[in-house]
Amino acid sequence: MAKFTVYVLRSRKNGYRYVGQTDNMGRRLAEHNGGMTKSILFQIPFVIEYTEEYNSRIDAIRREKFLKSGKGREWLEKNVDKK
Numbered sequence: 544m545a546k547f548t549v550y551v552l553r554s555r556k557n558g559y560r561y562v563g564q565t566d567n568m569g570r571r572l573a574e575h576n577g578g579m580t581k582s583i584l585f586q587i588p589f590v591i592e593y594t595e596e597y598n599s600r601i602d603a604i605r606r607e608k609f610l611k612s613g614k615g616r617e618w619l620e621k622n623v624d625k626k
Contacts (some may be wrong), residue, residue, distance in 0.1 A: 556586060568594065
């Protein structure tokens with residue numbers, strides 16, 4: 544069964560945080576750092592700051608949407624940024 548990862552990346556350049564989901568974390572990080580995500584090209588390089596795994600893409604998408612919301616950003620600041 545495929546695992547789906549919700550991830551939080553942090554830009555080494557300026558601290559920008561990016562939230563996404565994928566079924567292949569290694570490939571996705573390489574895509575981000577290789578400039579294949581045009582909207583954040585000027586933010587590279589990125590490092591993985593946080594991940595969570597889910598058994599379904601639907602659950603991963605729900606969590607990704609939450610983490611991009613106001614409450615989700617608050618949760619990240621409280622639980623991830625302090626590490």
